[in-house]
Amino acid sequence: MSHELNPAVPPLPEGEKKPVAEKPVAAAAAKPAANSEGPVPMPWTSPLAEKYRNRYGSGVEALTYLGQNYLVVDRSLIPDILRLLRDEEQFDYCVDITAVHYPKREKQFDVIWNLYSYARNERMRVKTQIADGASIPSSVSIWATANWLEREAFDMFGIRFDGHPDLKRILLPEDWKGHPLRKDYGILQQDQEWVQINLGIESGQ
């Protein structure tokens, strides 16, 4: 693998007159000096991270990458930690809930909560790993906005959220087969049967 790019030295244009927006300090700090593969996640040191590390021990891992902090949390701790983050740490705005599929891993899915605190003007993410077919507690009771976001994650990845009031497909038709954002779902793949029955055409391609 050859990398023409060395991210440690951001290419600055010559003849820069105007001041550019300051780069996040944390990003620079997070960058290890010599790493041809680019920056790697570093442990995140902050009172919040310390607190949770102390409380939950190995179940919580606090990391930071390019100035963005995240907690990698054991699945069983998810409901507690999300609620605590909202109640104690004022992460009152759930920006996004999504997932990433790693088919080769044993626990195939990363489920990611993207949180923001209005009071602290700070973002963080909470990640957990779950296996295919496993379910995860819903966070609708914590943030009302999770409703559609979890439905979308269910629609796209087939992740079940326990306790969701109305977990059903949101973007795809109700009786569609397959979850398109899984890596084993090809880009040209579609539910032929559904297309033929409902649209009356041979193929949607």
Next chain:
Amino acid sequence: MTMTVPAQGHSAKDRPKDEMKETPNEVPNRDLSHSDSHLDLDTPEKPYLDANELIINMGPQHPATHGVLRVILKLDGEKVLGTECVIGYLHRGVEKIGENRTYAMFNPYVDRMDYVSAVSNGLGYCEAVEKLLDVEAPARAKYIRVILAELNRMASHQLWLGTHALDIGAMTPLFYTFRDREEILKIFEKYCGARLTTHAFRIGGCQYETYAGFEKEVKNFLKFVAPKIDEYEELLTTNRIWLQRTKNVGVISAADCVALGVTGPVLRASGKKWDLRKAQPYAAYSEFDFEVPTGENGDTYDRYLVRMAEMRQSLRIIEQAVNGIPEGPIMAKVPKVIKPPVGEIYHSIEAPKGELGFFIVSDGSIQPYRVRVRPPSFVNLQALDLMVRGLLVADVIAVIGTIDIVLGEVDR
């Protein structure tokens, strides 16, 4: 006579029915636990006099649902007992496409999400990838980005105003706003050759240098459009019918907004002064002096006022940017083949409709491993049910308009 709408798989789970007894113009005391839209659509026995409950299917082909939104309304006479949004008619799998294109190739696709503010989408995506690459666009590029993004915000708000006013029955503002939006689109066309799906920016800066006379044209536009905004306001702001149709309609409190993740003008109109351009400045926004307009009541009228004020603030920003645009390169040094290191990044910008976020996971290859778009319209639309319960059918139209959704972004 009563048609049961063939809804897409409604389980017969019984939820407590909201008993909204308020008159429409009062602020209903809402309980968020019912905000998930579930209508009991399968009534087994039709009552003899079925005047009480009527289930009506609004959309996907409806003149006022701004595209292919389908809203199933449960009505008591004309009073809305509940709504259920059925979306996905415009789903194109943008996120899946992103996983199968290179970083640069995916750039034009994001324009097609919120197609009335394509520039903002491009800005968000390019900055997210830049962040992942840990490069920074040059100052001149940032200024160009700000100018175009703010012009785009104006265009988006103008389109919103025109269609929103049309929904409420005022025909004329539509044509006024389209006349003025045309001037913005002309600037876009001259800059990058496209009017709607602009693809104006590249990862690392801008592809094109500004054309000769760009600054002059932008300044002329500022001079042209400032009185036009007054003109829109003259038609609507103190219009009695407009006031009656928008005041205390679709009220949402700041706390509800936060809980529902609602951002953008809707959040600001309910009194929360939060704008990503101020809170977490991106591009060159930290260098400009502008206000974040807020409302008080969180009703349709305040949202209208906030957007009108935002247009004026956009003019301020553009004026400062175009006056202080620095010389220099417009492209940072970015490799021909963009291959970010393994990692993930979330970057969000203040799109005209709210927080537009891109969460990109890279596996070190030339294609993103996962691109997640955090669409403001999608999340904001979730508040529709809360906002319209207890109102009338006509208000549903007004509220759909005031949330300012673009179905391309909702469905992606």
Next chain:
Amino acid sequence: MPNFITSYFGSTLTPGAAGNQFWALVYVFVIFTGVSVAVMAMNWLERKALAHFQIRLGPMRVGPHGLLQPIADAIKLALKEDIIPSEADQFIFWVAPLIGLLAAFTVYTVIPFGPSEAVSDMNIGILFMLGVSSIGVLGIVVAGWASNSHYPLIGALRSSAQMVSYEVAMGLAVVSAVLMTSMNEKGTGTLSMIGIVQAQQQQGIWFIFKFFPLGFIAFAIFAIAMIAETNRAPFDMAEAESELTAGYHTEYSGLRWSLFMLAEYAAMIAVSSIAITVWLGGWMRPFPNLLRAPAWGFIFSLFPGLTFAGLAAIAVIGTIRMPSHSFFKVQRMGLAGFAAVLGLIAFLLLVLAVAGRSPDASVAARFNAGIGYVYWFVLKIAVFMYLFIWYRATWPRYRFDQLMRVGWKVLLPISLGVLILTAIAGVVVS
């Protein structure tokens, strides 16, 4: 010439009152044709005026300045497939547009375009007009029901509720004007349309200015209610396109749909004529009581001819300004021809005005007077039509509950108050 044709000449009665069926039929025919043409013209005018409000050009392609657009539209609509939804109630779906149309056209029997320029004079004319125009809504209601679809049904419900509420205020406003007609020596009022105008003539005042501001308030109430009555913006609840797609005529297409439009525009003209008859002096020219000299009569009798001359001049200017490209040749000729026709009409009218000046030439004078009546009446209608367009271009749509609130809580009490005050004022003055 047979007696039944000639006997009516020189009569000062309407054909109905004179009992002359031949002339009554002629009048019916003329009014029917005239209203149809007026609706077409109104269609063109609305599109053009609305377009210019909205910085557009409007129809420009069919004929010079789109003048033939309404005809093209009419042909298109007549030739379009007539779709009746399979689930609709076939018979009622078929008959509904006719109900509205018949009601809209029937009221024209009593509209006085002049003291004798009406099909008939009924002693209950104004009641007849209000009553029959209220039947028109039945067409809308059953159309909405027969479509067997939700949006039309809601449109029909809205329409019927709206009509019932606004008719009350409308009727009370008219009653206060009818009270004013009894302000003569005998103390007898009239419900006849012609009688109302004649009462204004005798009292030397348009009722809009009578007992100022009472007459004006009553007029304003009527003017608001009549917009609601005809389902026009900002009260176009029944066909609110952004809410109910097209309201009661969502399922209609082609000729049947155009009948609804015809009825709507005919009803607009009809209610405007009620307002004009009752408050704005009907067929009377401005200041008939102040500018009494025969010279003034002559000057005012020139107006119809001058109006047509002005229109002809506009058409001539349009012809001159048309691009001199061969593509525009036909349009140019068309517009020039139009100008020529207008000019000819103007010339004839002016000749008639001059010929009818001397009181001896009785037929010409009578003809001239008749043209004057119709001219002033139509001019007043045109102003109202323009107002309808203006409202539509300016205002957002009311919400249904707000509309009802305005009807019941604002207009009705005010109209009752005006009625009582008018009665008191009448007693005090006499």
Next chain:
Amino acid sequence: MNPMMHTVAPMTMMSPGMAPVATPFFFYMLAGLAIAGGVLVIMLRNAVHSALSLIVTLLAVTGLYLMLYAPFVAAVQIFVYAGGIMLLFLFVIMLVNIDRAAKDRRFNRMWPIGLAAGCGLFALFVSAFVKGRALFPDRMMAMSESSNTQQIADLLYGNVDRMGQYRMGPYTFAFEIASLLLLVAILGAVIMTKKKI
């Protein structure tokens, strides 16, 4: 041809200086329409169709009023019944579930009583018709065959005035009582339908 024109025509034709034309024709036509409409009201399954038939009946009766030189009553008939009350009828009927209404029995068990009442009423009409000629011979003559145009003109144009005079004169009390009754009915309707006052 426009049905409304029929209702107008007799009025205009009975104007001064003009002998009535085809009066029997219009009378029998309108009477036939009214009866046919009335029969259809009870025969048709669909409630909206019935309502429309009722409107036809009402309009035919309007025409008959006009033939009886009662233009004011005719106008009120159109204004109040055809325009207002039937509209409300339709309003309610439209909200009724027609599918179910159509399946219901058309006539309930009371039909023999209804038939008997109908026959009795019909007999009454026949007797009134036969004896009525003897009861009011002068008036009927005066109405239909009078050549005194002035009298007809008075009848025509004095009608509304006289109505008003009666109403404000001898029948004021009855009129006010009737209006009070209506007020009570309105209040009752409001109380019955409004869930929360």
